[in-house]
Amino acid sequence: MHPNAYSPAEWEKIVAFSATKETPFLLVSLDRVRRKFQAFRTHFPNAKIYYAVKANPGKEVLTLLRDLGSYFDIASVYELDQMLDLGVTPDRISFGNTIKKARHVREAYDKGIRLFASDSEADVRHLAKEAPGSRVFFRLLMDAVTSDSDWPLSRKFGCQPRMLTELVSLAADLGLEPYGISFHVGSQQREIPAWDAAITQVRDLYDQIGRNDIHLKAMNMGGGFPADYLVKSNPLSVYAEEINRYLDLHFGDSTPAIYLEPGRGLVGEAGVLVSEVVSIAKKSKTDLKRWIYTDVGIFNGLMETVDESIKYPAYTEKTGETGDVILAGPTCDSLDIMYEHYKYQLPLSLEIGDRIFWLSTGAYTASYSAVEFNGFPPLKTYYL
Numbered sequence: 001m002h003p004n005a006y007s008p009a010e011w012e013k014i015v016a017f018s019a020t021k022e023t024p025f026l027l028v029s030l031d032r033v034r035r036k037f038q039a040f041r042t043h044f045p046n047a048k049i050y051y052a053v054k055a056n057p058g059k060e061v062l063t064l065l066r067d068l069g070s071y072f073d074i075a076s077v078y079e080l081d082q083m084l085d086l087g088v089t090p091d092r093i094s095f096g097n098t099i100k101k102a103r104h105v106r107e108a109y110d111k112g113i114r115l116f117a118s119d120s121e122a123d124v125r126h127l128a129k130e131a132p133g134s135r136v137f138f139r140l141l142m143d144a145v146t147s148d149s150d151w152p153l154s155r156k157f158g159c160q161p162r163m164l165t166e167l168v169s170l171a172a173d174l175g176l177e178p179y180g181i182s183f184h185v186g187s188q189q190r191e192i193p194a195w196d197a198a199i200t201q202v203r204d205l206y207d208q209i210g211r212n213d214i215h216l217k218a219m220n221m222g223g224g225f226p227a228d229y230l231v232k233s234n235p236l237s238v239y240a241e242e243i244n245r246y247l248d249l250h251f252g253d254s255t256p257a258i259y260l261e262p263g264r265g266l267v268g269e270a271g272v273l274v275s276e277v278v279s280i281a282k283k284s285k286t287d288l289k290r291w292i293y294t295d296v297g298i299f300n301g302l303m304e305t306v307d308e309s310i311k312y313p314a315y316t317e318k319t320g321e322t323g324d325v326i327l328a329g330p331t332c333d334s335l336d337i338m339y340e341h342y343k344y345q346l347p348l349s350l351e352i353g354d355r356i357f358w359l360s361t362g363a364y365t366a367s368y369s370a371v372e373f374n375g376f377p378p379l380k381t382y383y384l
Contacts, residue, residue, distance in 0.1 A: 005228065005269070005359070014272055014357075015317075017384065023276040023355065024296035025380040026366050028056070030064050032270035033362075036236075037068050040262060043240030047258040050094055052223055053079045055263030055363040056271070060383040062086055073261045077104045080111060090114070096182075096220075096261060098123060098139055098157055106130035117182055117220070119159045124167050128174035135179035136171050137220045137259075138164050140205070142183050142198060157184065161205055168209050168216075180218030180256060181205055187264055188310065189224040190233050196246045203250040218257040225265025227360050230311040236265070264363040271362025273301055273312075273379075277354045278330055289324045292346060294356055297329010297336040301379040302358070303368035305338040313359040318347040331374045 006014070014027060040049050050073040051065050057079065065072075066088050074080050075097040083093055090112025095105075098119040105116070109131035116131060118124050119139040127134060141158030159167065168178045181202050185194040202219055209216060221243070226233040247255050275296040282290060296302060304310035314327065322345040329336035346356075369379040 013384065017382070018272075018274045018355065018357075021274070021380075021382065023274050024294075024301060025274055025382060026301065026361060027272045027274060028058065028061065028267070028362055028381060028383050029270045029272075030060060030383055033061055033064060033267055034068065036266050036269070037065060037070060039236050040260065040266065043237050044244070044258070044260060046255075047260045050096075050259060050261045051266060052096075052261050052263030053083065054367060056267045056365075057082065057367055058381055058383065059086070061267060062088075076100075077107050080108055080113065084111060094137075094259075096137075100126075102126040102130050109134065115179070118167065118171075119157060119164075121167065121170065124171050124174065124176070128171070128176050132175055133177065135177045137180050137182040137218070138167055138171075138178065140164055140181055140183045140198070140201060142185060161201065161208075164205060165208055165212075168214055169212060172214055178209075178214055178216060180216050180220060180259075182220035182222060182259075184222035184261075185224040187224060188226045188229075190226050190231070192234070192239055192242045194224070195221065195239075195243045199243075199246045199250050206256075216256065218259060220259040220261065223261045223263050223265060225260075225262050227264050227268025227363065229360050230313055266363075268363040269360050271360065271365060273358040273361035273365055275356045275358065277350060277352050277356060280350070280352055289326050290346075291328060292325045292350070292356075293328050293330060295330050296358070296379070297331060297338060299329065299331050299333065299336060299370045299373045300376050301361070301365040301369050302329065302338050304364050306335075308339055308342050311339070311342060312361055314344060314346070315357045315359060316346060316350055316354055318349045318351075318354055320347050320349045322346055323348050331376065333374075 048071055050071040052073050054075050063086060066086055071092045072083050073094050073096040093113055094115040095108050095113050096117045098117050105126050115135045116127055117137040117139055118127060139158040141160055171178050183198045185198055206216055275294040278295050279293040280290055298305060325344050325346045327339045327344055366379045366381045371378055
């Protein structure tokens with residue numbers, strides 16, 4: 001697949017830069033990050049955009065988004081320290097992870113964080129004790145909705161509607177400020193009606209909770225906005241048009257403050273992961289598929305290919321007739337096979353030492369990379 005999403009000049013710059021570096025490495029276009037952030041701001045003018053730091057915590061990315069006026073969603077006190085070290089003030093940071101140690105809640109509170117997410121009684125009690133008076137988003141379980149996404153986030157996060165209403169009342173009784181309801185429709189969600197189903201549930205919960213004289217002020221719609229991989233998605237403008245229509249339909253003039261937490265949708269298409277072919281083999285003389293082993297795999301950047309969930313476009317400058325391949329990584333682990341069942345094809349002229357460019361790899365690649373599995377170092381990242 002040719003990287004036709006890039007202009008010839010842009011791609012030439014990527015290839016020229018790559019020729020000087022040892023593979024594997026991730027190359028991130030800061031200009032693409034900038035353009036996508038501006039697109040989110042344009043299409044969701046009334047929303048606060050909280051970048052999901054875990055998607056790509058590169059200092060250059062975070063600094064750019066800081067200067068563009070982004071807010072930030074963190075998953076740990078370690079990400080919090082990273083943001084504070086970059087001069088981001090606590091009022092631009094939310095602690096969105098519902099799973100956190102009580103002492104980390106206190107640490108975040110002591111450092112100025114006043115916006116948290118929760119989905120369990122134990123966590124609400126921790127928040128009341130360690131972060132008194134803080135605002136809280138209550139995360140709704142989206143089990144059915146997220147099943148259509150390429151990387152579901154069901155079961156582990158959120159709670160059922162009845163429990164959510166009970167947690168809201170408990171939080172209010174304990175002196176916290178029930179601020180809103182949050183949800184996540186699943187990472188890489190291409191089905192736009194998933195947002196309609198979620199917003200419908202939130203509207204019903206707003207009404208139920210309001211009858212208890214607790215008036216929520218915000219709705220956090222999380223992430224889920226897709227990047228373009230082998231399977232293309234609608235432009236962000238189409239998602240925004242439909243989601244804004246759902247909001248108007250269900251809330252009208254009483255639409256709450258809207259929070260978004262894009263990660264993949266903001267930085268995914270900004271990355272190119274450059275790898276080298278280490279070996280090419282067949283398992284028998286009659287084998288119709290070649291095994292292509294590269295110096296990047298599941299453990300050093302391509303974790304999201306587990307179960308072949310995310311299908312990255314793979315491009316090589318070799319041309320000519322193509323054939324079916326199985327793509328695998330370099331480690332001594334049989335799990336380290338990226339694509340065996342999905343039909344990837346690469347040129348028959350491909351040789352050991354040739355490079356493979358993995359497109360749309362700006363999110364959840366370097367941040368997922370193992371530290372030293374099999375001794376391989378973490379994935380290097382460069383910025384253009």
